[in-house]
Amino acid sequence: MIKKTICIIVLALHMIPLSARHHDKKSLRLSKVEQRVSTDILNQLLANEFVLMMQTLHYHWNLLGDEFHDYHLLFDKQYNQLFTDIDLIAERIRAVGGKALGSLYDMTQYASLKEDRKKTPEPKKMVHNLVKQYEYHTSDIRNGIKKLDDQTQDYGSKKMLEDLLEQHEKTAWMLRLLTGKQ
Amino acid sequence: MTKKEQKLSVELLNRLVANTSVLLMQTLHYHWNITGPEFNDYHKLLDDQYNMLFQDLDVVAERVRAVGGFALGSMKEMIKHADLKEDTGACPKPKQIITNLLKQYERHMSQIREGIILLEEETSDFGSKKMLEDFLEKYEKTAWMFRSLLGKQ
Numbered sequence: 001m002i003k004k005t006i007c008i009i010v011l012a013l014h015m016i017p018l019s020a021r022h023h024d025k026k027s028l029r030l031s032k033v034e035q036r037v038s039t040d041i042l043n044q045l046l047a048n049e050f051v052l053m054m055q056t057l058h059y060h061w062n063l064l065g066d067e068f069h070d071y072h073l074l075f076d077k078q079y080n081q082l083f084t085d086i087d088l089i090a091e092r093i094r095a096v097g098g099k100a101l102g103s104l105y106d107m108t109q110y111a112s113l114k115e116d117r118k119k120t121p122e123p124k125k126m127v128h129n130l131v132k133q134y135e136y137h138t139s140d141i142r143n144g145i146k147k148l149d150d151q152t153q154d155y156g157s158k159k160m161l162e163d164l165l166e167q168h169e170k171t172a173w174m175l176r177l178l179t180g181k182q
Numbered sequence: 183m184t185k186k187e188q189k190l191s192v193e194l195l196n197r198l199v200a201n202t203s204v205l206l207m208q209t210l211h212y213h214w215n216i217t218g219p220e221f222n223d224y225h226k227l228l229d230d231q232y233n234m235l236f237q238d239l240d241v242v243a244e245r246v247r248a249v250g251g252f253a254l255g256s257m258k259e260m261i262k263h264a265d266l267k268e269d270t271g272a273c274p275k276p277k278q279i280i281t282n283l284l285k286q287y288e289r290h291m292s293q294i295r296e297g298i299i300l301l302e303e304e305t306s307d308f309g310s311k312k313m314l315e316d317f318l319e320k321y322e323k324t325a326w327m328f329r330s331l332l333g334k335q
Binding site: 099120 | 240256269270
């Protein structure tokens with residue numbers, strides 16, 4: 001009886017076409033190509049976040065003038081937010097099957113944002129520079145969202161980038177207000 | 183403090199800023215990219231440590247400002263001024279991660295010890311010296327934890 005049952009099970013398994021079983025197994029994760037597209041987009045954004053965080057730290061530390069206390073606290077909040085985002089993006093890269101960039105050198109190589117190496121810009125100039133950086137960065141995020149949408153089914157990363165975009169747009173708006181623009 | 187004392191303290195502290203940044207990045211690298219059965223355990227351990235290093239970075243940089251200098255403000259400068267070399271390779275096995283970090287902490291601490299001696303001999307910057315002593319005590323504890331993980335005394 002047991003032998004007969006086993007025979008039926010084995011027979012039933014063989015009746016499922018091999019290609020279908022193979023397909024089921026494959027579709028459980030993002031394809032290799034999708035993984036690579038997502039990882040590349042996310043690593044470039046990770047590097048940009050590092051440049052932005054370093055620049056915010058720089059201004060937080062090296063600020064001079066009447067605005068010192070006010071901006072020092074504002075930048076404090078912003079660099080901590082960026083540090084949280086950095087961990088989130090890097091862990092997402094791991095979750096989609098990639099490796100996160102792991103050195104300052106790599107960050108400078110992958111980032112599309114340039115670092116500000118001036119010793120201590122005027123406070124107004126600092127805010128102006130940050131607005132510009134956030135604008136470049138948010139435009140990269142938008143392109144990333146489009147690319148994920150076009151080339152992958154990585155809805156998780158897309159949703160994460162949308163959250164990040166909303167958050168950075170708010171920061172850019174607050175910084176723009178400080179420059180007296182709408 | 184005299185200009186000369188300020189210059190000495192600022193240079194020394196900025197090197198510490200750079201080394202802390204390298205150590206922070208390396209800890210993040212391993213925290214993210216580690217694989218193996220130790221994943222959860224080490225991932226959490228390294229989480230605590232990078233958060234500590236991130237706080238320390240801010241403390242040192244603000245000390246640079248307090249003694250009258252400007253803090254390093256870009257990754258390129260951090261790499262240039264650091265005594266510690268970055269690990270730009272793929273993430274090593276868990277045991278090697280701990281070995282690498284222990285080595286980096288030992289280099290970092292030896293720079294701090296030299297810094298303490300220098301500040302004592304050539305300046306009256308007692309504030310910075312005390313800060314370095316606090317860091318030293320803390321990092322010695324971290325290094326002990328790493329050594330214990332490797333089964334060493």
